[in-house]
Amino acid sequence: MVEASDEATREHSHVQRVVYFLSAMRHYASDLRHRGYTVDYAELGTVSSLEAGIEHALAHLLPDELHATEAGDYRCEQMLEACASRAGIPLTWHANRLVLCSRGEFADHARGRKTLRMEYFYREMRKKHGVLMDGGKPVGGSWNYDSDNRSSFPKSGPPEPIPRPEHRSDRITSEVTKAVAEHLPDLPGRIDRFIWPVTPEEAQSDLNEFIEKRLPVFGRYQDAIWQNEQLLYHSRISPALNTGLLDPREVIAAAETAFREEKAPIASVEGFIRQILGWREYIRGIYWYSMPDYLEMNELGATEPLPGFFWTGDTEMNCVSDVVAGLNEYAYEHHIQRLMVTGLYAMLLGVAPRAIHAWYMAMFVDSVEWVTLPNVIGMSQYADGGIMASKPYAATGKYIQRMSNYCASCRFDPAKATGEDACPFTTLYWDFLDRHQEKLRTNMRMALQVKNLDRKSAIEINAIREAATIHRNKGNAS
Ligand SMILES: Cc1cc2nc3c(=O)[nH]c(=O)nc-3n(C[C@H](O)[C@H](O)[C@H](O)COP(=O)(O)OP(=O)(O)OC[C@H]3O[C@@H](n4cnc5c(N)ncnc54)[C@H](O)[C@@H]3O)c2cc1C
Ligand code: SF4
Structure with missing residues (x-):
């Protein structure tokens, strides 16, 4: 070793x-x-x-x-x-016992298909492994409860108490922390809130706590975001899964048991199992199916450097600033923070895929190339031209306003694309559609968004282009 x-x-x-x-x-x-x-x-x-x-x-x-x-x-x-x-x-x-779908099995699944969508792969995996199945049918009659997984929090915030993770530092972790300070000084991030399990026993104890206390509410608020709350009801098991401290089969079985014993609703349990049996296995399949070409993909020709505030959080955008502060504290963002705050901003700005991938690899406790790369290059940046996602995850600041409480205390207005208080996400969203409209017009799933662009006057478009250029120059200077 x-x-x-x-x-x-x-x-x-x-x-x-x-x-x-x-x-x-x-x-x-x-x-x-x-x-x-x-x-x-x-x-x-x-x-x-x-x-x-x-x-x-x-x-x-x-x-x-x-x-x-x-x-x-x-x-x-x-x-x-x-x-x-x-x-x-x-x-x-x-064979790698830490995954359920071998490279060969994924290649069999992919062979002859025009597109590789997660949903069909996931259904195959459910059947093959007999997970959440009643005979040949999905439990509850539906394969997917995604539409029950998108609630935002009420105005008063997260409804159930969020159990606080313990700071962990035994003798070995303390020795490692000292050695790292000596040999690798000046690494980014803080170490005073180290919460991660470093043994199988600790990882199992965290999993038990999640299944008992957070899984019942996890599904409903899977996509929600809240200021100063980085962890919410998420499981935080990705580092343990990626390093083999937890076996995905046991995690899936524990969640299914919670459902069968009526300790958690189907929308939560299916939503959670879909992440592991569906997304995680599918992501690994895509990685091995597409490497080494995947690393170089840049469908949208993005070339901007990564803004300095991705490391420091020093920006007036309240959402980005809070997410980066939490990242420095825990080396973790939950999925929607990754996809719809930092990832979305980078895609709208036009950051080079390799630069944003390097940042995700650097700053997250759970990063390993096979899982980080398809999530960044494919899911969040659309740099693979649709191998993974059927369309770019492009949205204005209004998405963030709907899913969080960030905008209420931000100096920008998510409804505005131009003007002194225009939200940078909203400015860059229209600029993104404008810059890539030729390509996006060929994608049926983008038709409505492009149609809305067509409704803007030439004067409005020029003002958006100008605002985006000013923002881009400012961002890159920080
Ligand atoms: C831009 C971007 C970068 C990402 N980088 C990583 C990474 O470096 N390492 C990593 O493990 N995940 C990555 N993900 C996927 C996902 O965001 C994390 O797995 C999840 O947020 C980890 O937190 P959790 O354990 O609390 O997850 P939960 O929300 O509780 O989900 C349970 C588990 O499902 C699995 N899972 C969920 N979504 C995905 C997904 N899209 N791909 C693969 N597995 C998934 C994870 O193992 C996770 O632990 C990334 C997603 C995006 C959009
Ligand atoms: S207004 Fe825009 S920049 Fe500010 S928090 Fe909302 S989405 Fe983020």
Whole structure:
């Protein structure tokens, strides 16, 4: 096992992301040793990269063959293949037990299809794994309760108390935090609110707490946002799932049991299971089906640099400022904050897909390329031209106003596209439609939005273009 510093410095990494991975690794190594295994472990500061660590091990241990679990990332797979080839030994890949759909199964699903939509894949997975099924039919008579998953909070805010996560720092995590401060000073983000589970037992305890206290309300408010509330009723299990501290099968079974025992409604349980059995598996399928080309996709020809306030939160846009402040505190945003605040703003502004992808990789405790890349390049930026999403997730500030309480205390007005108090999201939305109208006109699902653009006069369009240019120049200067 190698604590490779270049994994944290290739792109700037949030300090919690680094501490999380290294602490989970050290706990795992300690557990293996207790179980009688010999672990060859390189601590931070001794080896610069995973490749160097493997080369070193190959040179010293002189194995006859190399065995590996299917790599998460394309880069890692290529690197291991190259190491084995240089050493002149065979490399055997083993199935990854942390996913339910193998690469081959996804390729079978994709073969012959014109489009790859998550919904059809998800239904196949439900049937294949017998999840939320009554005989051959979906439980409750419907495959999908998405329309019950979109409520915003009442004016008074989240209706049920949100249990506060505990700060976690045992001896190993404290040692890792010190080592990171010594070897990798100046990483972005705060470390004083470290809440992430670093052992399977801690992850299981968090899952139990979610199923009991938050799952019943999760579904209804899955898309809602609230100022100063980064975590809400979300499960926060993505880091544990991505590092293997939790098995997705057990998570799905725990949620289904809560439904069967009438402890959580179908809309919550189906909504939650859809994220894991549907979205997560589908995203992994898309990644391996489309790499390495996916990394370079830029359908909308976006070239803007990432504004500096994505790191600091120093912007007058209340929504972006609050989301980035929460991100610095927890290395986490929930899905709609990622998709409809930071992701939406970057797409409307026209940030280069590689630049916004690098930011998502850096700042999130759960980032690993196979899951971050399709979510960023495909779902949030539409840079894959519709492989994943049937249309760009483009919206004005009014979407954020509907789903949150941000706009009430913002100096901008989400209804306005021009003028001193115009909301930058709204300005950039119309500018986005205007800039890409030729392409968007060919997409039936964008017809209504483009039609609304056609209703604007030439004077209005010119004013929007001017406002967008002024905003773009200001944003890039900060
Ligand atoms: C721009 C963007 C970047 C993202 N980057 C990442 C990332 O780096 N790592 C990551 O794990 N997820 C990523 N996601 C997906 C999703 O936002 C996170 O999985 C989720 O917010 C994690 O919080 P949670 O565990 O509280 O999720 P919950 O809302 O409680 O959902 C439960 C679980 O479902 C899975 N899930 C939900 N949505 C997705 C999805 N779209 N893709 C894959 N799995 C999903 C996750 O494992 C998650 O833990 C990204 C989404 C967007 C729009
Ligand atoms: S008015 Fe615009 S910038 Fe301000 S919080 Fe609302 S959406 Fe965000």
